[in-house]
Amino acid sequence: MHPVGDLLILDRVSLDKAWRGFGLGPALAGEANRRLAGGCCAVAVFPGMGEYPEDREQVTEAYRRQAKKKIAALWESIGFQPFRRGVWLLDTARRQPEELMQARRAELRALGTAFQRPPSA
Numbered sequence: 001m002h003p004v005g006d007l008l009i010l011d012r013v014s015l016d017k018a019w020r021g022f023g024l025g026p027a028l029a030g031e032a033n034r035r036l037a038g039g040c041c042a043v044a045v046f047p048g049m050g051e052y053p054e055d056r057e058q059v060t061e062a063y064r065r066q067a068k069k070k071i072a073a074l075w076e077s078i079g080f081q082p083f084r085r086g087v088w089l090l091d092t093a094r095r096q097p098e099e100l101m102q103a104r105r106a107e108l109r110a111l112g113t114a115f116q117r118p119p120s121a
Contacts (some may be wrong), residue, residue: 005041011048016048025065027104030078033090034101042089045080046117078104 013032015025036041049067052059072088079097080088090097 006039007032008037008040008043009047012041013045014050023107026074026077026110027101029074030097030101030104031098034079037090037092038094040092043080043092044083045075045088046086047075047088048086070071 013029015028029115033043047068048065048071049059072082075088075090077100078090079094079100080090083089
């Protein structure tokens with residue numbers, strides 16, 4: 001069954017390099033979806049590379065596959081599912097995306113708590 005109605009298409013999502021690796025990406029992407037998708041039946045993304053390293057010689061087919069795999073894992077962690085031809089869909093009527101977002105929010109709270117904790121002596 002495919003959703004019918006307005007569709008939000010996310011063209012590009014990025015997070016400043018200094019903030020990567022802390023688990024912020026899924027939480028922020030999910031919150032952006034929630035705010036932008038009001039009234040839409042689904043959100044569509046295509047997990048592809050949005051930026052490249054300075055040395056373009058590094059961008060081999062294996063590099064692309066690995067980057068796409070990491071990006072797809074991010075989208076999957078907030079409820080997107082493979083649709084067709086590389087496109088992933090998030091059905092906004094399903095309960096699972098909200099449950100996944102609650103988990104991402106909990107991770108974000110834990111990160112904030114750990115950041116605020118003074119270092120051990």
